[in-house]
Amino acid sequence: MTLRDLINKLLGRETASANTARERLQLVLAHDRVDMSTLTTDLLDKMRREILDVVAKYVEIDFDEVAVSLETEDRMTALVANLPIKRTISGEIKLKDNNKKTSK
Amino acid sequence: MAKNTRTILICSGKGGVGKTTLTANLGIALANSGSSTAVLDADFGLRNLDLLLGLENRIIYTAQDVLDKNCRLDQALVRHKQEPNLALLPAGDPRMLDWMKPEDMKKISALLSEKFDYVLVDCPAGVEDGFKNALAACNEAIVVTNPELSAVRDADRVVGILNTCDIQPIQLVVNRVRPKMMANQEMLTIDDVTSILSLPLLGIVLEDEQVIISTNRGEPLTLSGKKSPASKCYLNVSQRLAGADIPVIDPNKESKSLKDKFMNLMQTKIF
Numbered sequence: 493m494t495l496r497d498l499i500n501k502l503l504g505r506e507t508a509s510a511n512t513a514r515e516r517l518q519l520v521l522a523h524d525r526v527d528m529s530t531l532t533t534d535l536l537d538k539m540r541r542e543i544l545d546v547v548a549k550y551v552e553i554d555f556d557e558v559a560v561s562l563e564t565e566d567r568m569t570a571l572v573a574n575l576p577i578k579r580t581i582s583g584e585i586k587l588k589d590n591n592k593k594t595s596k
Numbered sequence: 597m598a599k600n601t602r603t604i605l606i607c608s609g610k611g612g613v614g615k616t617t618l619t620a621n622l623g624i625a626l627a628n629s630g631s632s633t634a635v636l637d638a639d640f641g642l643r644n645l646d647l648l649l650g651l652e653n654r655i656i657y658t659a660q661d662v663l664d665k666n667c668r669l670d671q672a673l674v675r676h677k678q679e680p681n682l683a684l685l686p687a688g689d690p691r692m693l694d695w696m697k698p699e700d701m702k703k704i705s706a707l708l709s710e711k712f713d714y715v716l717v718d719c720p721a722g723v724e725d726g727f728k729n730a731l732a733a734c735n736e737a738i739v740v741t742n743p744e745l746s747a748v749r750d751a752d753r754v755v756g757i758l759n760t761c762d763i764q765p766i767q768l769v770v771n772r773v774r775p776k777m778m779a780n781q782e783m784l785t786i787d788d789v790t791s792i793l794s795l796p797l798l799g800i801v802l803e804d805e806q807v808i809i810s811t812n813r814g815e816p817l818t819l820s821g822k823k824s825p826a827s828k829c830y831l832n833v834s835q836r837l838a839g840a841d842i843p844v845i846d847p848n849k850e851s852k853s854l855k856d857k858f859m860n861l862m863q864t865k866i867f
Contacts, residue, residue: 496781496862508781514788517745521752521792 526562536562543573552578601709604716604837605734605763609750611721613742614771617807617816618830619718620648625818625834627681631713634673638701638730639720640688649676650814651684659704660688660696669707678819683712695725698732705733723753731758737766738798738837743773743784748792755793767798769833774803775847779862786847799833799844801826 500507540560547553554576563572606619616639623635636659637645646652657672673683685708687696708715717734720726731737737758741751758766770789777783790797804826810817817827818834832845 494781494862495864495866498866499862510778510781510784510788513745513784514792517748517784517792520745520749524749524752525756 522562536560540573544575547575551580554578599709599713601712602714602736603705603709603734604714605719605730605737606716606740607719607727607730607737607754607758608721608740608747609723609752609754610741610747613740613747614801615721615740616644616648616718617811618738618740618769618771618801618833619645619716620816621818621827621830622834622837623649623682623714623716624676624679624816625831626714626716626838627676627679628818629834629838630681631838632681632711633714633716634683634685634708634712636704636708636715636717636733637684637686638717638733639726640686640696641690641720641726643686643689645718646674646684646686647814648811648816649682649684651676652814655684655686655689658686658688659700662707663700663703669711696729698729701729701733723750723757727754727757731761731763734763737763738769739766739793739795740769740771741789741793742771743778743786743789745784748784748789751793755795766795767837768793768795769798769801771801772803773800773847778847797844799829799836800847801829801833802845802847 497507497511543560544553544555544558557574557576559574561572563570606615606622608615619635623633627633635645635649637643639645640658646655651674654674657667659672661667662669662672673685676682676684685704687701687704705715705717717730719730739751739754739758741747755766768790770786773786774783778785786797786800802825804824806817806822806824807826810820817824818830820827829845832842835842836844
């Protein structure tokens with residue numbers, strides 16, 4: 493935040509248009525860079541479901557906490573998936589909060 | 597290739613951001629510094645480089661004629677009268693029947709690199725065939741953009757394509773910079789543009805009425821030696837391109853009124 497932003501906020505004025513431009517640009521480029529003509533929201537959703545299906549074969553996932561998204565940084569767009577694991581299928585339990593592993 | 601010729605693509609994606617003006621001014625500036633320089637107008641559908649250089653009445657042949665063996669390269673090259681180190685070669689003309697292919701552009705650039713230190717290729721707007729033809733002739737690139745949404749977005753598309761080709765370095769020129777609007781945060785800053793496109797900054801060009809006046813006359817600003825804001829910038833870009841260790845012109849220092857200084861202060865990051 494700049495000095496000007498702070499004053500604008502205090503006076504309840506609109507933020508400078510450059511900020512809006514920056515935000516809109518970053519958003520549109522994130523989409524452009526993954527070439528949305530080939531990767532639509534539908535396809536992204538389908539891929540997400542298929543990834544979960546595969547992972548679910550091996551471990552039990554906490555479906556409520558699953559997050560799959562595209563993140564762009566420095567011209568590189570990455571598919572970021574956060575899949576919290578409740579337990580492995582073989583019964584091994586991993587405790588997330590204290591990072592303790594219970595071995596067989 | 598006997599000489600170590602630098603063949604530089606000047607591209608932008610979006611039209612009207614200043615590719616041709618930059619090509620003309622850099623061409624004159626490089627030639628003026630003693631390097632033999634050719635400017636190749638790869639935009640043969642809508643060619644304009646001849647107009648900016650004031651050479652529109654002197655074009656007889658095109659690169660297409662050279663390839664078809666209708667003339668020698670020397671005959672097709674249009675030498676600039678006041679700056680004999682500079683020559684213009686139009687790739688073709690709008691009435692041309694066969695469109696050029698990337699291989700044709702490679703042949704032309706090979707011919708030019710036997711004679712010149714610098715070959716600047718003025719690329720057509722867009723990311724289609726015209727752009728890809730021009731690209732085939734080059735080994736480095738300058739991406740021109742304006743601090744404006746649509747120009748930066750289109751530049752990003754171009755950078756994406758350049759990154760998949762054997763083009764190095766790819767440098768950025770931000771054109772039509774308005775320091776006052778930037779200080780008022782009503783325009784994307786130079787830092788915004790360079791970080792979004794993640795390209796090294798070759799230089800900036802300040803918004804300047806003199807650019808239009810020089811276009812009317814067909815005399816690029818760098819030719820007259822006048823000290824207008826844009827002409828200083830073009831000179832700075834050409835020197836940096838040639839490898840001079842000088843800083844990019846700082847737009848904040850170019851606006852010196854008290855109000856501007858205050859606006860710069862307002863831009864200080866506080867948290």
